[in-house]
Amino acid sequence: MNRWIKLAALDEIPPLGARVIRSATADIAVFRTAKDDVYALRDACPHKGGPLSQGMVAGNEVTCPLHGMRICLSDGKAVAPDNGCVTTYPVKVENGIVYLRI
Amino acid sequence: MEKMKLVMIGNGMAGARTLEELLKLAPGLYEITVFGAESYANYNRILLSQVLSGEQTIRSIMLNDVDWYAEKGITLHLNKPVAKINRAHRTVQTADGEITGYDRLIIATGSTPIILPVPGNDLEGVISFRSIHDVDAMIEASAKFGHAVVIGGGLLGLEAAYGLLSRGMDVTVVHLAEWLMERQLDQAAGRMLQKSLEAKGIKFLLQKQTECILGEGRARAIRFTDGTEIPAELVVMAAGIRPNAALAEAAGIHCNRGIVVNDTMQTYDPRIYAVGECASHRGVSYGLVAPLFEMAKVCANHLAELGIGRYTGSAISTKLKVTGIDLFSAGDFNGGEHAEEIVMHDTASGIYKKLVIKDNKLVGSILYGNTVDGAWYFQLLREGRDIADIRDSLLLGQNHLGNTGHQGENRAAAMPDSMEVCGCNGVTKGCIVKAIKEKGLFTLNDVRKHTKASASCGSCTGLVEQILASTLGGAYTPTPVEKPVCACTDHTHAEVRMAIRKHKLLTIPEVISFMEWSTPDGCASCRPALNYYLISTWPHEAKDDPRSRHINERVHANIQKLGDYSVVPRMWGGVTTPEQLRRIADVADKHQIPAIKVTGGQRIALAGIKKEDLPKVWGDLGMPSGYAYGKSLRSVKTCVGNAFCRFGTQNTLGMGIDLEKAFWGMWAPHKVKLGISGCPRNCSEAAIKDIGVIGVESGWEIYVAGNGGTKTEVAQFFAKVKTQEEVMEHAAAFLELYRQEGYYMERTAQWTQRVGLDYAKKRVVEDESNRKTLHQQLMQALEARKDPWEEFAVKGVEQQEFKVLEILDEVPL
Numbered sequence: 001m002n003r004w005i006k007l008a009a010l011d012e013i014p015p016l017g018a019r020v021i022r023s024a025t026a027d028i029a030v031f032r033t034a035k036d037d038v039y040a041l042r043d044a045c046p047h048k049g050g051p052l053s054q055g056m057v058a059g060n061e062v063t064c065p066l067h068g069m070r071i072c073l074s075d076g077k078a079v080a081p082d083n084g085c086v087t088t089y090p091v092k093v094e095n096g097i098v099y100l101r102i
Numbered sequence: 103m104e105k106m107k108l109v110m111i112g113n114g115m116a117g118a119r120t121l122e123e124l125l126k127l128a129p130g131l132y133e134i135t136v137f138g139a140e141s142y143a144n145y146n147r148i149l150l151s152q153v154l155s156g157e158q159t160i161r162s163i164m165l166n167d168v169d170w171y172a173e174k175g176i177t178l179h180l181n182k183p184v185a186k187i188n189r190a191h192r193t194v195q196t197a198d199g200e201i202t203g204y205d206r207l208i209i210a211t212g213s214t215p216i217i218l219p220v221p222g223n224d225l226e227g228v229i230s231f232r233s234i235h236d237v238d239a240m241i242e243a244s245a246k247f248g249h250a251v252v253i254g255g256g257l258l259g260l261e262a263a264y265g266l267l268s269r270g271m272d273v274t275v276v277h278l279a280e281w282l283m284e285r286q287l288d289q290a291a292g293r294m295l296q297k298s299l300e301a302k303g304i305k306f307l308l309q310k311q312t313e314c315i316l317g318e319g320r321a322r323a324i325r326f327t328d329g330t331e332i333p334a335e336l337v338v339m340a341a342g343i344r345p346n347a348a349l350a351e352a353a354g355i356h357c358n359r360g361i362v363v364n365d366t367m368q369t370y371d372p373r374i375y376a377v378g379e380c381a382s383h384r385g386v387s388y389g390l391v392a393p394l395f396e397m398a399k400v401c402a403n404h405l406a407e408l409g410i411g412r413y414t415g416s417a418i419s420t421k422l423k424v425t426g427i428d429l430f431s432a433g434d435f436n437g438g439e440h441a442e443e444i445v446m447h448d449t450a451s452g453i454y455k456k457l458v459i460k461d462n463k464l465v466g467s468i469l470y471g472n473t474v475d476g477a478w479y480f481q482l483l484r485e486g487r488d489i490a491d492i493r494d495s496l497l498l499g500q501n502h503l504g505n506t507g508h509q510g511e512n513r514a515a516a517m518p519d520s521m522e523v524c525g526c527n528g529v530t531k532g533c534i535v536k537a538i539k540e541k542g543l544f545t546l547n548d549v550r551k552h553t554k555a556s557a558s559c560g561s562c563t564g565l566v567e568q569i570l571a572s573t574l575g576g577a578y579t580p581t582p583v584e585k586p587v588c589a590c591t592d593h594t595h596a597e598v599r600m601a602i603r604k605h606k607l608l609t610i611p612e613v614i615s616f617m618e619w620s621t622p623d624g625c626a627s628c629r630p631a632l633n634y635y636l637i638s639t640w641p642h643e644a645k646d647d648p649r650s651r652h653i654n655e656r657v658h659a660n661i662q663k664l665g666d667y668s669v670v671p672r673m674w675g676g677v678t679t680p681e682q683l684r685r686i687a688d689v690a691d692k693h694q695i696p697a698i699k700v701t702g703g704q705r706i707a708l709a710g711i712k713k714e715d716l717p718k719v720w721g722d723l724g725m726p727s728g729y730a731y732g733k734s735l736r737s738v739k740t741c742v743g744n745a746f747c748r749f750g751t752q753n754t755l756g757m758g759i760d761l762e763k764a765f766w767g768m769w770a771p772h773k774v775k776l777g778i779s780g781c782p783r784n785c786s787e788a789a790i791k792d793i794g795v796i797g798v799e800s801g802w803e804i805y806v807a808g809n810g811g812t813k814t815e816v817a818q819f820f821a822k823v824k825t826q827e828e829v830m831e832h833a834a835a836f837l838e839l840y841r842q843e844g845y846y847m848e849r850t851a852q853w854t855q856r857v858g859l860d861y862a863k864k865r866v867v868e869d870e871s872n873r874k875t876l877h878q879q880l881m882q883a884l885e886a887r888k889d890p891w892e893e894f895a896v897k898g899v900e901q902q903e904f905k906v907l908e909i910l911d912e913v914p915l
């Protein structure tokens with residue numbers, strides 16, 4: 001939709017961590033990397049739907065907490081040798097505030 | 103005096119080994135020149151299978167690189183096949199015309215793969231499986247094409263098929279005989295093998311004969327004599343080998359399939375020797391390295407002018423190097439007349455054992471599914487030992503003869519010195535132990551270098567490691583090349599632990615930059631390990647990093663398949679009260695918890711709880727965390743002991759509760775479970791726990807390093823003590839040693855297998871002052887521990903973790 005959703009201050013997302021928002025259709029995980037890049041992905045692993053928000057973040061990847069599939073945060077694709085893809089959403093940080101578009 | 107000239111043709115496994123042996127015996131005797139047709143120096147041909155399957159690299163299978171030849175003063179010509187031997191002039195001539203004179207000549211040209219004489223066998227994509235060149239071609243084809251057909255269901259063909267399968271190809275094995283590996287296996291074992299390989303994804307066409315290979319330029323399909331066709335862009339011929347005797351034959355040296363040699367490896371021309379697969383000794387040409395290495399020894403001995411060695415032929419045994427398949431075959435497995443067979447066939451567990459006995463001697467054996475006793479049977483077979491006295495239990499294996507029954511290093515310790523460990527190189531246990539002691543060897547690689555054990559096909563590696571462990575005790579650290587922490591680094595767990603201690607590294611970023619990780623933040627494998635190493639090495643100084651913990655340990659509950667959590671409160675020593683049970687019931691009602699379950703660890707689990715609800719559930723429970731999710735102390739199982747049981751000898755409940763209260767909240771390389779029983783009937787299953795304590799009339803027996811999980815290990819006897827204080831001290835010291843020295847994800851069983859139980863005993867049982875120090879160190883590390891549930895639920899730390907983000911505002915674009 002054509003609007004930005006104002007979410008939270010960047011500080012409320014732990015570095016190398018994630019927070020979750022519940023949208024009408026799905027849970028969305030908002031990640032923050034060590035370099036303070038922010039990404040938003042659907043909170044469901046392409047393997048068996050594991051909550052990616054609960055995984056460990058390293059570089060710009062997250063490792064699914066259920067069976068260890070690695071997902072690239074920037075394009076939502078599983079890292080080889082795995083296959084699969086999750087929806088990504090546009091995000092931006094302005095004046096220390098995180099915005100998300102869905 | 104001028105040195106004699108020794109020329110060798112063929113630079114493969116037998117040839118290079120002959121030179122190694124010769125240089126050991128008579129280093130300066132010859133001026134040596136070697137001609138090899140391949141472009142690589144000496145490599146381990148056996149491991150080409152693993153290079154194909156991706157488990158090894160070309161670099162890792164090199165035995166002697168060009169530098170070795172230079173160092174030894176050997177002139178090495180690569181890529182230079184010899185075309186002719188001129189015996190009258192005593193010269194050899196290469197294909198490009200170079201002539202070199204010799205005083206002694208070794209022919210070690212190996213064998214040539216048989217290429218079936220069918221139309222199309224010269225198409226591109228039709229290859230054999232013999233050299234690095236072939237493996238390169240297969241790897242290349244696997245990247246471009248989909249269908250591979252392997253002709254030949256013998257050892258080589260199956261390893262090729264498995265390798266190509268690992269490379270993602272659709273693989274069919276075509277075999278002429280009725281079952282696979284018919285020269286090594288009987289029908290039953292052949293069928294079992296086929297089933298296991300089919301389960302991995304390889305297809306089979308048995309009793310099929312190839313008529314031709316179809317294609318224009320490149321192979322496209324293969325047609326059989328029955329008219330059927332299947333697609334094949336890669337055809338690997340593994341239908342047998344033929345001794346490569348052409349050069350010798352052309353020079354007029356007597357050949358009969360192979361180059362005929364006597365017991366000192368000399369051909370009919372006494373200046374010329376032949377070793378390896380090209381030779382024919384007493385009518386036999388061998389196709390495995392063990393006999394070739396024996397030949398190399400004898401030939402070297404003779405060339406060194408010692409003249410005492412004699413080669414009298416070899417008994418051979420076979421193993422298949424396909425990951426996950428255990429297969430062993432030796433001797434005459436059909437037996438024939440007057441032979442008796444002892445057979446065990448357990449279809450459910452996929453185990454087949456066949457022993458063939460003639461005149462009270464073992465003459466043949468096939469093992470499938472469980473091959474631990476292969477070496478032992480092979481020894482009985484070669485020694486021709488009379489087995490009448492052990493016949494009843496022969497099938498049960500060697501362990502059954504003693505009362506050990508344990509895995510690992512015990513087995514190595516129990517082996518007699520004369521028993522052969524490495525079949526390829528004929529190295530006995532005694533030889534290895536001697537080399538370890540006399541030469542001061544510490545690593546697997548050292549042993550490989552000095553004794554050759556485990557340096558060829560590698561299937562005895564585990565056993566050699568066990569011998570190292572049992573000989574060295576704690577001084578043994580396994581080969582570093584085997585365990586870098588993860589793909590982010592080349593450093594091993596041991597190196598990382600050492601650096602953290604030595605340089606007092608206190609944070610993960612410090613370790614990552616100090617040890618030059620290749621990734622900025624590590625990964626989900628190394629970060630938890632680093633976090634553990636930091637907090638266990640520098641308790642109270644290094645800070646725990648929740649972002650480097652798996653979610654279970656971060657939120658102190660167990661994530662489940664739907665993303666909700668289970669909660670297992672601590673019930674000290676497995677003892678509960680009506681009040682506690684009522685509270686659990688109330689919590690379950692109030693929070694509508696989907697399931698309550700008695701766990702396998704003698705406690706109660708509440709399953710299916712939403713993450714947001716966890717703090718409230720913990721608050722209402724008012725019980726401490728059972729750490730059922732952590733690499734930490736889990737449950738302490740007890741039996742009722744002398745409080746109620748008519749056989750109970752000791753107060754197990756008190757002992758269990760005290761131990762649990764002493765160690766709760768203790769992080770470790772992996773989880774730790776305890777069991778306390780009141781008598782040897784052992785109702786708390788202490789015999790499969792990390793620490794098992796069994797009460798007896800005169801005190802307590804302490805067992806350690808048991809495991810009831812993926813790979814069951816029976817706990818081993820550690821110490822016998824009188825008082826509860828002594829149990830506490832021994833248990834604490836053992837655990838602290840494990841905490842300080844174990845590798846992350848290594849349970850006590852694997853850890854003690856690696857360092858040797860004797861080592862742990864030395865540090866804990868035999869050294870009282872060290873025991874007390876370790877005990878104290880653990881207690882200090884555990885000072886100020888806090889119950890995580892209380893922190894979250896009552897003190898309200900980290901609330902953010904359990905809350906979802908709310909939408910603050912919506913802004914149109």
Ligand code: SRM
Pocket residue numbers: 660661662668670699700701702703704705706707709728729730731736737773775790791808809810811812813849
């Ligand atoms: C709840 C419980 C099963 C039950 O319903 O009874 C259980 C549940 C799990 N076990 Fe277990 N184990 C449970 C008793 C056991 C036992 C029996 C025991 O403790 O006496 C064993 C074998 C004994 C042993 O550990 O030596 C056991 C051997 C394992 C293993 C294999 C460990 C090994 O060294 O091979 C794993 C995998 C691991 O830890 O890496 C595992 C892993 C797991 C995990 C945590 C898998 C995971 O990572 O999610 C399971 C969580 C399920 C969940 O939804 O919460 N579980 N698990 C038991 C909890 C006991 C407790 O009160 O703490």
Ligand SMILES: Cc1cc2nc3c(=O)[nH]c(=O)nc-3n(C[C@H](O)[C@H](O)[C@H](O)COP(=O)(O)OP(=O)(O)OC[C@H]3O[C@@H](n4cnc5c(N)ncnc54)[C@H](O)[C@@H]3O)c2cc1C
Pocket residue numbers: 111112113114115116117137138139140147148149150151182183184185210211212213231232233258261346349377378379380388389390391392394421423526559
């Ligand atoms: C994939 C694979 C897996 C195997 N697995 C096992 C196993 O698990 N266990 C086991 O015991 N054995 C195994 N073998 C067999 C083992 O590798 C051979 O028995 C052993 O390598 C033979 O040694 P060799 O020196 O006689 O011949 P090779 O090692 O073949 O050496 C002969 C060398 O001579 C060269 N040569 C030939 N003609 C000339 C010439 N005219 N001039 C110069 N050079 C020449 C060849 O290029 C070759 O490099 C395996 C073999 C292969 C291919």
Ligand code: SF4
Pocket residue numbers: none
């Ligand atoms: S055995 Fe343990 S790990 Fe396996 S399904 Fe059961 S609870 Fe899960």
Ligand code: FES
Pocket residue numbers: 045046047048049050064065066067068069
């Ligand atoms: S659900 Fe993510 S790896 Fe299985």
